[in-house]
Amino acid sequence: MHTSPPRPAKPQDNAIIFDDARVTRGDRVIWRNGSFSIPTGSVTAIVGTNGAGKTTMMNVELGLIPLSAGSVTVLGSPAGSANARIGYVPQSYTSEVDANITSEQSVLLGLTGMRFGIHPVTRAQRDKARRAMEFAGIADRARYRLSQLSGGQRQRVAIAQALVSDPKLLMLDEPLANLDLASQRATVHVLARLNRELGTTIQVVAHDLNMLLPILTGAVYLLDGHPHYAAMDEVLDADLLTHLYGTQVQVVTTPQGDIFVTPSPDEPQDATQDVHDPTEVAQFHHHHGDRPRRVDHDEEGRQ
Incomplete structure (x- = not known):
């Protein structure tokens, strides 16, 4: 599929801008010639086969993996410098978090970081955590330990933790993996509300597009070692x-x-x-x- 070169973009109308970006690991090029822009307020999937570099792309945007050429701008700043305004839900969230803490304690980590348990939590922080949990549809499980929750409920706790700091950009790595159909739909519903009601720009690493189709506006697809961006009618x-x-x-x-x-x-x-x-x-x-x-x-x- 032929795509025309991206028009000159302004930071305020594009959340993410790739300019001839290339990533290498050792002597191997993961992908190269990445030049595209992702609009502010969009819901975008990153798609491609296993090993194509989907999670790598998200890590580049977070400034966790350096480029070997080109540049990436996120929320108007070089990749990695605007992470305080990004909510991130890793694929390994449920395995990395202590399953003995409660849902509320987990969401509060989005505000307090690893200082949890050392510094007292303020009433304002608890109120913010409660609002995030209500938005994610998990407030009724605030006192439950993560070990007592289903996979879908834990995923919504992870989203609430990412939301609690009011991010402009929400990034999720395979958020629907290993969830049953009802949990997938509940998660997509939360993402739809976030985009529609709060205007949050959302980016999702996805293996299967079907469940996300109602909310996607475009996709970054990794094909033949090159990342491309297109609106959904082209994808x-x-x-x-x-x-x-x-x-x-x-x-x-x-x-x-x-x-x-x-x-x-x-x-x-x-x-x-x-x-x-x-x-x-x-x-x-x-x-x-x-x-x-x-x-x-x-x-x-x-x-």
């Missing part, structure tokens, strides 16, 4: 996705209007599916607010 291209994942992929829609990115040819023989070419997908986006829309079951009564 939902069967040929591109087939190349990206190394297996035959179709972009399909159901009679209910759901869009799915689906492997083929293992579809049920009796399934009624309408396979769209990229032009049809682009037209769908144009008529539906420029983003994929999937009707959740709990919304059907409100349509």
